[in-house]
Amino acid sequence: MILAKTGNEAMAYAMKQINPDVVAAYPITPSTEIVQIFSNYVHDGLVDTEFVAVESEHSAMAACIGSAASGCRTMTATASQGLALMHEMLFIAGGLRLPIVVPIASRSLSSPLNIHADHSDSLASRDSGWMQFFCETVEEGYDSLIMAVKMAEKCSLPAIVSIDGFILSHCMERIEALDEQKVRDWLGPYKPNWNLLDLDRPILVGPATLQDYYYEFKRSQIEGMRTALPKVQEVMADFEKTFGRGYGVLEEYRCEDAEAVALLMGSASGDMRQAVDRLREQGGKVGMVKLRVFRPLPHELLRKTLTRFKTVAVLDRADSVNSFVGPLYNEVAASLYGAENQPELLSYVFGLGGKEFSPDDAARILEGALAGRKDETVTYVGVR
Amino acid sequence: MADLKSWKELPCGAIIEDMKAVLDNKTGAWRSMRPVWSEEKCINCLVCWVYCPEASIKVEDGKMTGIDLDYCKGCGICAAVCPKKVHAIDMVKEEK
Ligand code: SF4
Ligand code: SF4
Numbered sequence: 001m002i003l004a005k006t007g008n009e010a011m012a013y014a015m016k017q018i019n020p021d022v023v024a025a026y027p028i029t030p031s032t033e034i035v036q037i038f039s040n041y042v043h044d045g046l047v048d049t050e051f052v053a054v055e056s057e058h059s060a061m062a063a064c065i066g067s068a069a070s071g072c073r074t075m076t077a078t079a080s081q082g083l084a085l086m087h088e089m090l091f092i093a094g095g096l097r098l099p100i101v102v103p104i105a106s107r108s109l110s111s112p113l114n115i116h117a118d119h120s121d122s123l124a125s126r127d128s129g130w131m132q133f134f135c136e137t138v139e140e141g142y143d144s145l146i147m148a149v150k151m152a153e154k155c156s157l158p159a160i161v162s163i164d165g166f167i168l169s170h171c172m173e174r175i176e177a178l179d180e181q182k183v184r185d186w187l188g189p190y191k192p193n194w195n196l197l198d199l200d201r202p203i204l205v206g207p208a209t210l211q212d213y214y215y216e217f218k219r220s221q222i223e224g225m226r227t228a229l230p231k232v233q234e235v236m237a238d239f240e241k242t243f244g245r246g247y248g249v250l251e252e253y254r255c256e257d258a259e260a261v262a263l264l265m266g267s268a269s270g271d272m273r274q275a276v277d278r279l280r281e282q283g284g285k286v287g288m289v290k291l292r293v294f295r296p297l298p299h300e301l302l303r304k305t306l307t308r309f310k311t312v313a314v315l316d317r318a319d320s321v322n323s324f325v326g327p328l329y330n331e332v333a334a335s336l337y338g339a340e341n342q343p344e345l346l347s348y349v350f351g352l353g354g355k356e357f358s359p360d361d362a363a364r365i366l367e368g369a370l371a372g373r374k375d376e377t378v379t380y381v382g383v384r
Numbered sequence: 385m386a387d388l389k390s391w392k393e394l395p396c397g398a399i400i401e402d403m404k405a406v407l408d409n410k411t412g413a414w415r416s417m418r419p420v421w422s423e424e425k426c427i428n429c430l431v432c433w434v435y436c437p438e439a440s441i442k443v444e445d446g447k448m449t450g451i452d453l454d455y456c457k458g459c460g461i462c463a464a465v466c467p468k469k470v471h472a473i474d475m476v477k478e479e480k
Contacts, residue, residue, distance in 0.1 A: 097397035156396050193396050204400040208409075212388060217398050219391035 012037035021072035024063035061089035071195035094129025099152030116354020255287035275362035415458030432462035
């Protein structure tokens with residue numbers, strides 16, 4: 001069925017089709033509508049979900065943890081300060097290996113206050129043990145959210161699915177919605193590894209572990225993320241087989257004989273696509289690598305892919321304020337370290353707080369990369 | 385230390401299946417306040433049993449029989465949730 005949906009509407013619609021057992025949420029711009037629309041579905045009896053209206057995002061994630069630990073398929077939605085307020089709880093969900101799935105409408109973090117798109121929120125949650133997926137379009141967000149449920153449960157890892165605030169959350173696009181029954185059948189029932197309420201198998205959840213076991217539990221959690229990538233890829237392949245829409249961990253756009261490529265995540269990939277087309281028309285050997293999966297980081301795939309090019313411009317829609325480069329750049333550089341045929345890496349930060357990023361900006365980056373130009377350690381695109 | 389498990393042997397997620405480990409850890413040693421229960425006042429609603437985080441409220445045949453001070457960490461939750469009008473638990477300072 002072809003529908004016109006904003007990103008928020010599409011995420012709420014995906015949640016309706018997923019039909020989670022529990023949603024506990026607190027509203028925040030720009031993801032408010034996801035919860036608002038979903039609560040209408042609850043009211044109208046279109047889902048079987050237990051909806052818990054809580055008093056903050058910290059409570060929302062706490063309730064989600066309790067729900068997931070009781071063996072329920074659990075979701076919430078948030079953004080920005082809301083994700084930041086969940087921060088403590090994110091680590092608990094990660095350590096307990098609870099497959100909670102959260103769409104976020106990515107937005108900057110205060111201060112100064114700004115409600116518009118960048119990736120500061122999700123990237124600041126990088127080390128909390130959550131899978132992270134970034135989307136270019138509304139339909140990709142919708143598909144990714146449905147896939148994330150299966151991935152999370154398969155890997156016993158919680159997952160964030162990011163659509164850029166306002167740019168995707170509030171802009172209407174055409175999506176081809178999937179058949180609801182088919183989505184529910186594809187997901188199947190959730191079979192938890194353990195369940196706090198299982199009286200036949202009493203367990204203690206979230207114990208205190210000191211020098212004796214904390215490190216061992218962490219090591220096993222790290223292994224869970226380390227081995228997640230092939231499972232993520234299996235789910236993508238299975239989704240493609242069932243619904244006919246295929247996604248990779250990363251997408252190469254016109255990269256075949258490219259000398260310089262731009263690597264980035266999120267909605268700005270659309271601008272970069274246009275810029276690549278424009279430069280290709282003029283004979284420029286450029287391409288784009290869109291990274292869809294930030295956690296688990298596909299470091300081997302990044303290494304294999306990026307060593308084919310002479311120059312790679314890495315675009316960060318966030319800055320880790322480390323006096324050096326952006327967070328994505330750091331991870332890409334680490335992935336490439338020691339590789340043969342290392343490309344030259346250029347660091348660009350762009351679009352913080354929703355700052356306009358146009359195909360012209362994207363084209364300038366590609367031109368610079370093609371010329372191998374490196375004016376500064378990091379270039380802050382579009383800042384006055 | 386020899387019987388400690390390696391990370392590969394641990395269950396997925398920070399859970400403990402071996403309840404013996406829980407029994408070995410006498411959380412009563414943490415206590416600075418001690419709940420004092422009045423059998424006369426208690427109406428056996430068992431709200432404290434539901435809320436006690438250390439399973440220290442002892443119950444037999446649906447009736448509260450006391451508090452297990454080996455594990456009671458003195459958090460005071462039982463006293464706080466005991467119905468106001470009943471007030472069957474008082475927290476008092478632990479003294480030698
Ligand atoms: S003080 Fe806390 S630990 Fe002790 S019995 Fe009361 S609720 Fe349980
Ligand atoms: S809450 Fe108070 S009245 Fe109820 S069982 Fe416990 S001690 Fe007794």
